[in-house]
Amino acid sequence: MSKIDDILDRYREGSHENLIPILQDVQEAEGYLSENAIITIGRFLHMSTTKIYGLATFYDRFRFIPAGRVHMRICNGTTCFINGCGAVVTAVREQLGIEPGQTTRDGRFSYELTACQGGCNDGPVICVGEHYYTHVRQEDVPELITKLKELADLK
Amino acid sequence: MQFTIEVNNKSIRAEKGETILSALNRNGIIIPTLCRMEEFTPTGACRMCVVEVEGRDRLVTACSVLVEEWMKIKTHSPRVIRARKTIVELLLSNHPDDCLYCDRNLDCELQRLSDGMQVRERRIRGSKIKPRRDLSSPAIVRELSKCILCGRCLRVCEEVVTATSIDFIGRGRYTHVGPAMDRDFNFSSCIHCGQCVLVCPTGALHEKHYLTEVQEQLSKSDVTRVIQYSPLVPYALAEELGIKYSRDFDRLLNAALRKAGFDKVYLSGTGTDILITELADAIMEAADKPDKKPLIVSACPAWVKYCEQFTPELLPMLSTLKTPQQISGAIIKSVVPVTGEKPRLYTVSVTPCTAMKFEARRDSMTRKGISDIDTVLTVRELARLIVLYGIDITNIDPEPADEPMALRSSASLLAETAGGITESVLRTLAARKGEKEAEKPAQKKLRNTGNFRETMVSIGGRGYSVAVVDGLRGLEKIRQMIEAGARYDLVEVMACPGGCVNGGGMRTAGSREAVRQRSRFIWQADEQEAVRGPEQSATVADLYGRVFEQCIELTDRQLFHTHFSRRDVLL
Numbered sequence: 001m002s003k004i005d006d007i008l009d010r011y012r013e014g015s016h017e018n019l020i021p022i023l024q025d026v027q028e029a030e031g032y033l034s035e036n037a038i039i040t041i042g043r044f045l046h047m048s049t050t051k052i053y054g055l056a057t058f059y060d061r062f063r064f065i066p067a068g069r070v071h072m073r074i075c076n077g078t079t080c081f082i083n084g085c086g087a088v089v090t091a092v093r094e095q096l097g098i099e100p101g102q103t104t105r106d107g108r109f110s111y112e113l114t115a116c117q118g119g120c121n122d123g124p125v126i127c128v129g130e131h132y133y134t135h136v137r138q139e140d141v142p143e144l145i146t147k148l149k150e151l152a153d154l155k
Numbered sequence: 156m157q158f159t160i161e162v163n164n165k166s167i168r169a170e171k172g173e174t175i176l177s178a179l180n181r182n183g184i185i186i187p188t189l190c191r192m193e194e195f196t197p198t199g200a201c202r203m204c205v206v207e208v209e210g211r212d213r214l215v216t217a218c219s220v221l222v223e224e225w226m227k228i229k230t231h232s233p234r235v236i237r238a239r240k241t242i243v244e245l246l247l248s249n250h251p252d253d254c255l256y257c258d259r260n261l262d263c264e265l266q267r268l269s270d271g272m273q274v275r276e277r278r279i280r281g282s283k284i285k286p287r288r289d290l291s292s293p294a295i296v297r298e299l300s301k302c303i304l305c306g307r308c309l310r311v312c313e314e315v316v317t318a319t320s321i322d323f324i325g326r327g328r329y330t331h332v333g334p335a336m337d338r339d340f341n342f343s344s345c346i347h348c349g350q351c352v353l354v355c356p357t358g359a360l361h362e363k364h365y366l367t368e369v370q371e372q373l374s375k376s377d378v379t380r381v382i383q384y385s386p387l388v389p390y391a392l393a394e395e396l397g398i399k400y401s402r403d404f405d406r407l408l409n410a411a412l413r414k415a416g417f418d419k420v421y422l423s424g425t426g427t428d429i430l431i432t433e434l435a436d437a438i439m440e441a442a443d444k445p446d447k448k449p450l451i452v453s454a455c456p457a458w459v460k461y462c463e464q465f466t467p468e469l470l471p472m473l474s475t476l477k478t479p480q481q482i483s484g485a486i487i488k489s490v491v492p493v494t495g496e497k498p499r500l501y502t503v504s505v506t507p508c509t510a511m512k513f514e515a516r517r518d519s520m521t522r523k524g525i526s527d528i529d530t531v532l533t534v535r536e537l538a539r540l541i542v543l544y545g546i547d548i549t550n551i552d553p554e555p556a557d558e559p560m561a562l563r564s565s566a567s568l569l570a571e572t573a574g575g576i577t578e579s580v581l582r583t584l585a586a587r588k589g590e591k592e593a594e595k596p597a598q599k600k601l602r603n604t605g606n607f608r609e610t611m612v613s614i615g616g617r618g619y620s621v622a623v624v625d626g627l628r629g630l631e632k633i634r635q636m637i638e639a640g641a642r643y644d645l646v647e648v649m650a651c652p653g654g655c656v657n658g659g660g661m662r663t664a665g666s667r668e669a670v671r672q673r674s675r676f677i678w679q680a681d682e683q684e685a686v687r688g689p690e691q692s693a694t695v696a697d698l699y700g701r702v703f704e705q706c707i708e709l710t711d712r713q714l715f716h717t718h719f720s721r722r723d724v725l726l
Contacts, residue, residue, distance in 0.1 A: 038335075039726075048320075049335040049726060050320055050343075051313075053324065057326070058326045059326075064336075
């Protein structure tokens with residue numbers, strides 16, 4: 001809560017033009033935009049939460065549920081797509097039982113599809129935090145998830 | 156400044172500063188539009204209104220582009236027609252195509268456009284929108300699969316109603332219209348005014364229907380069925396049914412309702428008369444108090460919910476009186492005799508309003524868990540019932556309504572337009588002081604347009620200061636005035652611009668002019684009718700003098716009052 005207040009302190013009350021920077025800052029600090037955060041921002045900017053929610057959902061980058069302890073960013077760029085990231089995504093979806101943007105019930109995993117991450121030579125690419133997993137094949141997914149599960153439990 | 160432009164190889168006169176659309180419309184050319192709404196800044200989003208302008212590569216939107224002197228316009232060239240038709244075909248590509256079963260069948264703008272463009276086959280096939288029906292609100296249903304994302308509802312909600320309860324959510328093919336956090340209506344800041352329903356071009360937004368419930372009760376043998384209708388309902392019903400309204404229509408409606416199976420027919424207008432009387436009492440009582448605060452009328456249920464949510468600081472000034480519908484309801488549930496064969500009492504109210512559907516279900520409108528009004532129907536629903544039951548309203552004998560609420564004054568009809576309650580209350584105050592028509596000088600001011608009106612009237616040597624908020628956009632002004640210490644005697648707030656004549660339960664697709672026409676009808680009727688105020692009404696005298704005295708529950712008139720409290724919703 002105080003995190004949001006700290007962020008809002010940096011902006012002028014009622015300044016609608018700062019909505020997106022504020023949303024970005026809050027997402028950066030909390031990992032997602034909670035209902036509470038949206039209400040607080042709405043009061044601060046004198047804006048309807050409906051408007052804020054409507055605008056935020058327009059952008060893929062904003063999340064409305066907390067990300068998992070391990071957040072996988074699966075490249076869906078052209079090259080990775082041609083190299084078969086679709087099958088990888090299907091495998092991840094089946095393994096975790098969630099859709100892109102969702103978080104598993106145990107809070108361990110979430111994943112999203114991204115535009116090109118620049119690893120075209122080594123695709124399909126999955127990025128977790130600072131680490132890149134390259135040349136990921138469909139059959140590698142179960143092993144990868146097991147490995148990442150350990151990582152999640154360490155966090 | 157006027158100049159000549161060329162349209163379809165003929166010259167027409169155009170005004171500098173007007174849009175192409177307005178110049179064409181004035182010269183006998185109709186251009187189809189979809190996202191456009193009167194009195195709103197055009198967005199040119201739907202591109203239905205495209206025309207060809209010589210010298211421009213692309214088609215231009217007539218609604219948003221200003222007309223210029225050099226323009227040579229083509230409004231029905233093959234290119235224009237093809238573009239418009241494709242737009243409709245694209246809109247239809249993911250539409251459910253269940254027109255026959257749709258709420259707005261035969262009254263749908265998309266249907267009319269598609270017919271007008273002569274779309275006769277499905278040329279473009281898109282994946283259908285995932286059906287999602289939001290039935291959570293007691294007043295308004297949202298059917299996402301039928302939404303064509305024209306955005307009219309959310310513009311009205313933000314710019315006219317100022318509640319901003321709905322907006323576009325998501326992007327691309329996932330875009331849909333909904334309240335904050337993608338919740339259902341019931342959890343939103345929606346005030347159920349139904350303005351979005353009036354502007355929705357398809358069946359995506361409509362009132363919640365309670366006709367099945369009514370039919371069920373009408374078919375039971377052990378139920379005493381009672382119906383009351385608002386003063387505007389006969390006129391609105393004639394409009395909805397496409398029948399020419401005459402003075403007799405009110406009494407024809409009474410007969411029609413009895414034919415449909417209702418045992419008693421009452422007038423909500425009598426409730427309005429009581430409201431006016433009670434308001435006049437409250438004003439006279441408060442007039443000379445040193446700490447007098449403005450008295451804000453609570454007769455509009457949409458406004459009441461708005462106040463509870465957005466402006467709780469005004470709640471202490473809000474009159475505790477119920478709306479006319481609920482006052483009548485309280486009387487009905489107290490005094491209507493239930494005979495041995497029909498021991499159960501079922502009450503229906505017909506109104507031009509969707510918010511009344513919500514209001515009837517408020518906790519404070521029930522006694523021992525029983526609602527004063529069981530079902531609220533809009534004018535549109537009543538028209539359907541009459542058609543369904545095959546009642547030929549033009550071919551029956553007129554009948555009076557039932558005592559003790561058989562007559563209404565013209566003041567109660569007046570209350571259906573914005574400013575009408577104020578005018579009626581002033582009229583009653585004047586009559587009490589024996590000054591006939593002392594309110595006349597205020598009439599022009601109160602019947603004006605614009606979302607905020609105020610005036611001062613002198614009655615019995617005392618000045619009464621009144622204000623009218625016509626559509627919630629005028630609310631900001633009244634808040635400022637009250638904050639600055641303005642000591643109004645009466646403040647009337649109507650959520651719908653124009654008042655109940657523009658209510659969410661009225662005929663859809665009404666223009667500003669059509670709404671104004673309804674007001675003019677009311678003003679005309681007010682001139683002609685004999686009983687012009689509750690103080691002249693024998694019915695009101697009988698209620699106060701006899702009925703209320705004989706019924707223990709009504710003697711202290713506490714049943715006409717309710718309470719309001721701050722409402723926590725996602726704003």
